[in-house]
């Protein structure tokens with residue numbers, strides 16, 4: 146961007162009042178050159194940045210927007226609930242309706258709890274597993290992201306060894322490493338956390354292989370430990386009943402957030418019957434956790450996801466994108482790799498260790514009207530139509546042309 150752009154001016158002002166300009170992974174300093182930090186408006190699958198550029202979006206707010214921005218059924222439900230009351234001395238009736246809807250939608254679930262962020266949900270799952278078993282050790286896949294608090298944050302700044310004392314690691318999709326970590330936990334194993342698929346940043350995505358998923362399930366069964374599915378990122382995009390329904394493996398606890406309310410702030414834990422007592426014993430709460438408008442938004446979101454058969458639509462659109470990207474890359478004789486479920490795709494260039502090619506591709510595609518990500522899995526939404534995908538593929542073709550030029 147130009148130095149006199151609105152985006153650059155906002156970034157310069159933020160630099161003095163927000164440490165680093167912006168916290169966490171949404172800091173556009175980590176994105177290819179020209180990527181905006183600030184957005185003015187969003188509608189359906191389109192975003193407008195503060196300098197008025199319009200793009201077709203493939204990040205969907207990094208997951209939350211699954212139906213498209215301003216889905217009328219969701220916004221009407223949230224507005225109607227807001228008009229009645231949102232932050233009250235206790236919940237509105239929609240709490241019970243939403244809990245019933247989740248228990249009906251998610252086969253392993255006998256009950257649920259609500260909070261705000263994915264981190265709240267994964268952390269409470271860990272606490273419930275420990276409360277239920279009276280044991281301490283939690284197994285986590287090396288490199289998997291579960292949130293932004295000391296037990297799981299990717300940064301060690303401000304984290305003590307004691308915060309991580311009972312976290313043991315295994316390798317995703319490697320049953321032998323899981324068995325070794327279970328052996329290391331001995332008689333102190335509380336639970337095993339696992340993401341829906343391997344979606345670590347900056348490497349090819351990996352679907353869980355069935356033998357790996359089955360190993361986690363049987364080890365948790367034989368050790369009376371909790372299998373905790375972190376479905377915060379993938380939840381509702383792969384299967385409405387939980388992402389591992391596609392494998393026929395049911396967790397004991399699952400964490401949801403992101404897409405649950407189409408962008409309204411909400412997280413949920415679902416639990417199996419045998420963990421109900423433990424969930425009753427832990428103390429978990431937050432000032433905004435009973436907010437009624439996001440719950441109304443979630444109820445409308447889940448109802449609409451069922452009506453649209455969302456995972457199927459997202460898959461169809463994702464496959465259209467994948468096929469188009471492969472054809473376009475081939476026309477330009479550029480070797481690429483595409484990985485992950487079509488609903489949450491990633492495209493990487495071969496021989497691109499520093500992401501120079503990926504960044505060049507993304508910067509040029511952005512200029513041509515599509516917002517892709519060079520190293521994080523992307524997200525499809527129900528607002529993406531075949532015409533939007535085809536339009537984005539034209540922008541991608543401009544991206545491949547730019548890569549072919551730099552060689």
Ligand code: PMP
Nearest residue numbers: 262263264290291292375377378
């Ligand atoms: N688990 C996974 C798999 C995630 O992708 C994320 C967020 N990217 C979280 C947990 C944490 O969610 P939140 O940022 O809402 O706290």
